[in-house]
Amino acid sequence: DQQVKQNSPSLSVQEGRISILNCDYTNSMFDYFLWYKKYPAEGPTFLISISSIKDKNEDGRFTVFLNKSAKHLSLHIVPSQPGDSAVYFCAASDGYKLSFGAGTTVTVRA
């Protein structure tokens, strides 16, 4: 049973524009949420996270928004750069383990 869902398998965005990635979850026990970036044949690298007590966290070009009532979070990347082209995974923690979404492949067009 997939508790973390990323319904958009891919996203194409022009360089300089905003990328918005979405993630939904079902488990109300999740208390911490993370976004990872992954290149092919490599392990995920941490991007940004947010605690369930917050609704926004910002780090440079990356902002994560959390809507607990809707069990939804999103990642905004502004402005998008060619180096942002990768697979982005949403993950959620219940204190015992991380559950991952299926990923969204972002392609930034020049």
Added chain:
Amino acid sequence: GAVVSQHPSWVICKSGTSVKIECRSLDFQATTMFWYRQFPKQSLMLMATSNEGSKATYEQGVEKDKFLINHASLTLSTLTVTSAHPEDSSFYICSAIRDSRIYEQYFGPGTRLTVT
């Protein structure tokens, strides 16, 4: 800091043989290590959680006799795929944490296993 390595990065083995994958935390002591499996275009699926000096905890549906995990020290965990079959072909990724903060996992680069 917080670098995790995996060896080998890729391996090809014949059906019926066993293959061992190592996961090392290079610059910190890992209280807990995790093993994930990723199929193409799919999520990372947690296989098991291993703590140094104790038996691994396997997720539901993961065969513990097939995927042997040994966490011999605070810097090394190994995953052995026994009697490998083509359906075991996958990308295996380990991660490690320094303390009990599950959400601060440091991931290795992964191992591509192909069983012929």
